[in-house]
Amino acid sequence: MPPRLPLTRYLRIPNGSFQQGAAPQLTRIVAPISCPSRPFSTTSVDKAKVGERRHRDPYALAQAHQRKVANLARQEVLQKERAAALGDPVRGITTPFIESLDYAVPHAAIPTDTSTSRSPSTSTRREPHLNYFLTPSEVQRSLEYSYNLTKPPVASNRNIVDPAREAERARVHAERHENAQRAISRIVSLENGNSKDRTRANVQKCIDVFGRHNTDKYLTPRSPSIVSRDSPLSPPPEKTPRAGPDTGSPEVQVAILTAKIRVLANHLEGQGGREAGGKNDKHNKRNLRLLVHRRQKMLRYMRTKERGGERWQNLVQTLGLTDGTWRGEISL
Structure with a gap:
């Protein structure tokens, strides 16, 4: 680089005093201003040439492009692995109970003899649901x-x-x-009914399968809370008997929400009996998002209360719920 020379500045200052009605006379004065000069550049010529050559080297550019493509491919693989580990936040895993929701067919009933079996899989079939x-x-x-x-x-x-x-x-x-x-x-027959009729039958089925008036016969309730040493050990108070089937337990509400979510998901994917499906159905998309987040809150509450007990395990296995349905952020 050429050496840097000091610059000069030209200033105009008034000569004499100002008089009323007369313009002041200006005189040009050269005032040299001192500034630090750099006779040569600090950047080495060899380094500048190397950087320029590296920037224009096609082999180096190809290597950088390959590294970028490999990084993007690896990020995509990791994202797919994380999504597969969490599972589908809407549908989860397909189970026999979930398949029965599409056609409103009965599911296996609870066992009548709790001394021989603690699983509802060895029981007889329920009566078919009718309209x-x-x-x-x-x-x-x-x-x-x-x-x-x-x-x-x-x-x-x-x-x-x-x-x-x-x-x-x-x-x-x-x-x-x-x-x-x-x-x-x-x-x-419910096969000839509409979606509302099948949803009503599915709600009743969820109450029969997950209601505590039936599950208390073969599922062990969660262990009681830890009692402090200062408080006297006293038996827990007796629960008020239920007046009818259980419809308000968290597992029942989660099952009902799952049935409604599956109906909306089938409709939005074009499986609800319409040719165009629900691709542009923004109203039902919002309803699906609300139901999924409501189920997520209910699952988090139940997991905290049950502490991974038998009721939680039975709910997750029967409905095919994955970690993506309650863990992390759900974006649809």
Whole structure:
């Protein structure tokens, strides 16, 4: 670099005093100003050339590009591994109970004999869920009553009865009853119902499976809290008996929220019976986000209260919940 020379500054100062109505005369005075001079640059010429050559070297540029691509690929792999470790925050893992929510079919009932088994997997099947708040036993009784009510009467005097005509009447009556039975089965079937009917049946199923009026028979409750040494040891107070099925426990609420979340997730992915699906359904996207975060809060509360007990393990295994459903931040 060329040496730096001191600069000069030209100033204009007034010559004499100002008079009213006359412009002051200005004189140009050269005032040299001293400034530190650097006769040469501190940067070495060799270093500057090396940096310039390295910046323009295609081999070095290719190596830097390869390192960048490798780092980005590694970051993507790590993100996928973390997401796989946490699991899907919306659906979780598919289990038989979760699959039964799509078609509102019954799930395995709780065991009746708690002395032989502590798991609900060895029990019998529940009655199938029907629409309009009906049960299979009620439908069967109604069909039997209808069959007996519409049955052709039998004449007391058998001498004046034509056996062929009587057999024909019985055959027609049986055929009509079979047609009516098939029609009633299609009407009360949840497969022909709408999403609201299936959700109602799923809510009732969640209450039956996770309600403490049933789970207390085969699940051990959590251990009591630690009592301080200063307080006297006294038995815990007796609980007030429930007036009906349990609908307010955390596990029941989590199961109901899971059923509603699955319905919205299927709709937004285009599996709800519509061709276009719910890609542009912002209203239901917001509802899904609210339900997922509400379930996350409920799971955190239950995990803190149960301290990883049998109720927590039963809930997680039955619903297929992963760590992503309650741990960390959920962004949809």
